[in-house]
Amino acid sequence: MAQSDIQTVPAAHGKAFRMRQGQSVRLINTHGSQVVDCWAWRDPEMSEYMSMEATRVWNQRLNPVVGDSLVTNLRNPILTVVEDTSPGVHDSFMAACSRERYERLGVSGYHRNCFDNMIEAVAALGLTIPNPSLASLNIFMNIAVKEDGRSLDTRPTVTRAGDHITFRADMDCIVAFSACPQDIVGIQADGDNTPRDVQFAILDDDFADVPTSPSWVPER
Numbered sequence: 756m757a758q759s760d761i762q763t764v765p766a767a768h769g770k771a772f773r774m775r776q777g778q779s780v781r782l783i784n785t786h787g788s789q790v791v792d793c794w795a796w797r798d799p800e801m802s803e804y805m806s807m808e809a810t811r812v813w814n815q816r817l818n819p820v821v822g823d824s825l826v827t828n829l830r831n832p833i834l835t836v837v838e839d840t841s842p843g844v845h846d847s848f849m850a851a852c853s854r855e856r857y858e859r860l861g862v863s864g865y866h867r868n869c870f871d872n873m874i875e876a877v878a879a880l881g882l883t884i885p886n887p888s889l890a891s892l893n894i895f896m897n898i899a900v901k902e903d904g905r906s907l908d909t910r911p912t913v914t915r916a917g918d919h920i921t922f923r924a925d926m927d928c929i930v931a932f933s934a935c936p937q938d939i940v941g942i943q944a945d946g947d948n949t950p951r952d953v954q955f956a957i958l959d960d961d962f963a964d965v966p967t968s969p970s971w972v973p974e975r
């Protein structure tokens with residue numbers, strides 16, 4: 756296994772990086788408590804981006820599991836979940852936190868947020884996102900569907916320290932992670948809801964042969 760150095764996404768900050776088709780990224784929940792928002796774009800045509808709504812149609816699932824591909828607004832697989840040692844609880848429903856979200860939560864003054872982290876992280880690569888979106892894959896985030904089948908319940912993560920999930924790139928792409936700065940709504944499971952660092956590493960071709968998941972079509 757060829758693996759890049761372990762890199763850190765500092766608590767409440769973001770980091771973006773490029774992957775070639777066939778490479779993978781392993782994201783480690785170092786402290787076990789941290790939610791990580793994730794976006795991806797085709798490289799270099801960033802007008803094609805990972806779409807949570809198209810991914811739910813593709814897999815006919817609320818949230819992705821191992822073997823599921825995440826697809827773009829043009830319905831092309833961009834990432835496939837190839838490994839997950841966590842309990843497999845992730846979220847594709849909740850909008851990323853943003854400056855306005857914290858204003859609505861009563862914060863006065865600027866609060867770091869995943870949306871700005873994503874834009875800053877991609878800008879550090881010298882790139883501008885043509886159509887930045889609040890729709891992120893919220894890795895390790897625990898949003899349960901209540902028994903009525905309609906309502907959502909926001910809960911703390913159930914991940915253990917060191918749990919990791921791995922995504923294989925299905926096209927040349929740019930990926931952004933944000934170690935969510937949320938410290939008001941109780942989503943981080945460390946007791947005091949404090950954002951923590953997470954780590955990641957790029958793997959070369961370990962999972963290059965894993966198939967993408969097929970697009971769902973109804974039986975006729």
Ligand SMILES: [Zn+2]
Nearest residue numbers: 852869935936
């Ligand atoms: Zn956030």
